[in-house]
Every structure is written in structure tokens, then in C-alpha cells.
Amino acid sequence: MNKIEIKKELDNSQAAIVLVPNIEYDDVIVEMAKQLSGKKICYVTLNKTYDALKELLKFNNVDVKNIIFIDGITRNVKNSADIGDCHFVDSPVNVTELSKNLSALLKQDFDYLVFDSLTNLFTYQGKSSVEHFVQTLMNTLEERGCRGVFFALKKAKSDIYNPVIEIRKSDIFEQRDDLPSGGLDILDSRISEGIAIIDLMEDKPK
Amino acid sequence: MKTILVVDDEPDVRDVVRMILEKKGYRVITAVDGDDCLNILHEENPDLILLDIMMPGTPVKDVVEKIENIKIAFFSVVRTSEAEKRDLLKQKNIVDFIQKPFDVNDLIKRMEVILNE
Numbered sequence: 001m002n003k004i005e006i007k008k009e010l011d012n013s014q015a016a017i018v019l020v021p022n023i024e025y026d027d028v029i030v031e032m033a034k035q036l037s038g039k040k041i042c043y044v045t046l047n048k049t050y051d052a053l054k055e056l057l058k059f060n061n062v063d064v065k066n067i068i069f070i071d072g073i074t075r076n077v078k079n080s081a082d083i084g085d086c087h088f089v090d091s092p093v094n095v096t097e098l099s100k101n102l103s104a105l106l107k108q109d110f111d112y113l114v115f116d117s118l119t120n121l122f123t124y125q126g127k128s129s130v131e132h133f134v135q136t137l138m139n140t141l142e143e144r145g146c147r148g149v150f151f152a153l154k155k156a157k158s159d160i161y162n163p164v165i166e167i168r169k170s171d172i173f174e175q176r177d178d179l180p181s182g183g184l185d186i187l188d189s190r191i192s193e194g195i196a197i198i199d200l201m202e203d204k205p206k
Numbered sequence: 207m208k209t210i211l212v213v214d215d216e217p218d219v220r221d222v223v224r225m226i227l228e229k230k231g232y233r234v235i236t237a238v239d240g241d242d243c244l245n246i247l248h249e250e251n252p253d254l255i256l257l258d259i260m261m262p263g264t265p266v267k268d269v270v271e272k273i274e275n276i277k278i279a280f281f282s283v284v285r286t287s288e289a290e291k292r293d294l295l296k297q298k299n300i301v302d303f304i305q306k307p308f309d310v311n312d313l314i315k316r317m318e319v320i321l322n323e
Contacts, residue, residue: 051287073284076265077294093262123215124262 004198006035006149010112013196014141015148017118022153029116030060032149037063039111044070044102046120047151050086053116070105072098092124095133103140110146113137117151138195154199208321209233211252213243214281215261219306223256223313230314232321240269247273253321256281256304270297277301277320281308 009016020028025047033041045053050071057064069086080088087105092098106113115137121130134150141148210232212223217238224234235250237243239261255273259266259282270278279302280294291303301320304313 048285049287049290051290052285055287056285073260074290075267077259077267077280078297079267091260091265093265120260123260 003031006032009196009198010147010149013147015138015150016196016198017150017152019152019154019197019199020117025151025153026056029114029151030057030062032114033057033062033067034060036112036114036149037066039066040109041067041112041114042070042102042105042108042110042146043067043114043116044072044098045116046072046092046123047116049074050088068105068108068110070101092121095121095125095129099133099136102137106140106144106146109144113141113146113148115148115150117153119151119153148195150195207231207233208254209235209250209252210317210321211235211237211243211246211250211255213237213240213255213261214258215239216258219258226310226313227317230317232317239263240266243269244272247276252276254279254301254317258282260284270299273299275299279304279316279320282306 004018006016006018018028018032033043043053047053048056050069051074053069053071054064057067064085067085071080071086071088072090072092074080075088076091082088087101089098089101102113118130118134121133125133137148140146210227212220212227212234213236214220214223215238220236220238224236227234235246235252237246240257241263243255243257244264253276255276255278257266257269257278257280259280266280276299278299280300281304283306285305286294286303294300294303301323302316304316
């Protein structure tokens with residue numbers, strides 16, 4: 001996996017899409033959170049529940065006191081009221097509601113928004129809705145002077161040869177006809193303006 | 207023959223799970239989301255529902271509420287904490303929580319245990 005310095009990457013871009021191989025997913029989100037810790041972070045999770053994510057971050061000694069979480073999963077399976085550092089929102093079947101919630105929350109002057117992940121958002125929304133959502137969010141980030149990190153899954157070549165038959169969400173994501181592969185081209189080029197694409201599997205010149 | 211209803215919005219998951227379970231002698235029917243699952247239950251009475259927890263449409267908790275007297279195993283790519291898993295397993299009819307990606311042999315073993323209880 002390529003090591004990236006996310007703060008440096010975001011010096012010149014409003015936001016970055018980080019393409020993460022499935023097997024390194026947890027390591028990458030922990031590393032990113034570590035690098036950003038100390039700053040005020042709004043972390044949107046559609047990939048792990050708030051409990052699971054906070055447990056993972058704390059286990060890896062990430063300081064979570066400056067992180068406010070938005071959990072778009074838990075309410076799908078049980079009723080949950082907001083707690084100190086987490087807002088529970090309905091699953092993003094209605095992406096407009098998620099957009100509104102985020103716009104309201106981002107008034108709190110966050111340094112970074114972490115969106116985990118675009119791949120999960122595709123479970124609920126088609127390409128055009130995701131594009132519109134990201135565009136709206138990018139505008140909000142710009143207005144607020146907040147930088148964005150968007151995670152998306154990228155399939156590892158080695159997955160194909162895994163002898164144990166496993167269902168990997170990333171494989172499925174790439175195989176669907178209506179979704180482009182890799183995540184790199186998931187966004188219209190108009191939207192990707194101002195967004196750095198960081199592919200953790202791509203060889204970087206030494 | 208025991209019947210399993212596989213509910214997942216991903217066609218590949220439905221196809222692969224169907225193939226695996228049919229090979230083991232189960233009758234498998236599929237639904238594309240929670241609403242489709244509830245519709246199918248008007249006509250079918252499966253022994254177990256394998257229910258993805260992250261799907262478009264009606265939230266899974268509302269789907270579960272409407273299901274009476276059928277065992278349900280959650281089937282999830284979403285990660286939850288151990289405490290949350292224990293909580294979910296206390297809900298009505300929920301008998302297991304299977305994490306994706308899953309191991310085929312483990313899935314088969316779990317199906318056998320649940321359906322022989």
C-alpha cells in the first residue's frame with residue numbers, strides 16, 4: 001500500500017477521493033484518522049456502525065475527542081437516539097436528507113469531513129444522485145473552508161485469485177453494469193474538479 | 207426440504223448463495239429488498255430468512271417487525287461491534303449474524319445448525 005500524507009494532499013485540493021483496496025480498508029481509515037486527529041473532524045460512516053468504528057479507532061490509539069460522527073447505518077437495524085459525539089441518521093435512501101443534515105452540522109466549523117464511503121452510498125443511490133450529492137457537499141465544504149476525504153473501495157488484483165470463495169463487496173461493486181469500475185470514474189469530470197484522486201494501489205514514482 | 211429466503215439487493219450475492227445452498231439440498235428463493243421479501247412472505251413460508259441489513263427501500267428494522275415466527279439471520283457487509291451484535295441477536299426472530307465476506311463452509315455449517323434447532 002502506498003503511504004500518503006493526507007494533510008499535504010489536501011493543501012492543494014478541496015477534497016480527495018482515496019481509493020482503498022478492500023483488504024487494507026481498516027488500516028487505511030485508521031491511518032487517515034490518525035493523521036487528521038487533533039483537528040476538528042466530521043466523520044460520516046456508512047460502512048461501520050458508530051460503535052464499531054469508534055471501537056476500531058480507539059483500539060488503534062486514535063484520539064477521537066475531536067471527532068463528531070454521523071452514523072447512517074445503525075438506524076436501519078434499531079432505533080437510536082443521538083448521543084454526545086454521534087448523530088444517527090436514517091440510511092441514505094433519501095440522500096437529500098443526508099445532505100441537509102450534513103450542511104447543518106458543517107456550520108460547526110470542522111477542519112475535515114471524512115466520508116466513509118462513496119461505495120456504500122451506491123447501495124442506496126444511482127450514479128446521478130451520488131454525483132449531485134458530492135457536488136452539493138463540495139460546495140458546502142468550500143463555503144465552510146472545510147476539506148473533504150471521500151473513501152471508495154478499489155478491488156485488489158489478488159482478490160481474484162483468492163482460493164477461499166468469498167463474497168467481496170468491492171468485486172460486486174465493480175461487476176455491476178450500471179456502475180463504472182474502480183471508483184476512479186465514479187464521478188462526472190465536472191464534479192471531480194478540485195478533487196484529488198489518490199489510488200493506494202498505484203505505483204508512485206520514487 | 208427446508209426453504210431459505212435470501213434477501214439481498216446485490217444480484218451476485220443472491221446467485222452465489224443460491225448456488226451454494228441449493229447444492230446442499232435446500233430450496234432457495236430470493237428477494238431483492240425488504241419490500242420484496244414481505245411480498246413473497248404472503249405466499250411462501252420459509253424456514254429461514256437470510257437478510258442483508260443494508261439495502262434500499264424499507265429499513266431492515268421495519269421489515270423485521272413485520273415478520274412473524276420465521277427465523278432470521280442477518281447477513282451484513284457492515285461492521286458492527288460485538289456488543290451491537292449481541293443486542294441485535296436479542297431482537298425477535300433473529301438467530302444469527304453472518305458477516306460478509308463469508309466463508310462458504312462456515313455459511314453451510316451455520317445454516318445446518320439454525321435449521322436443525
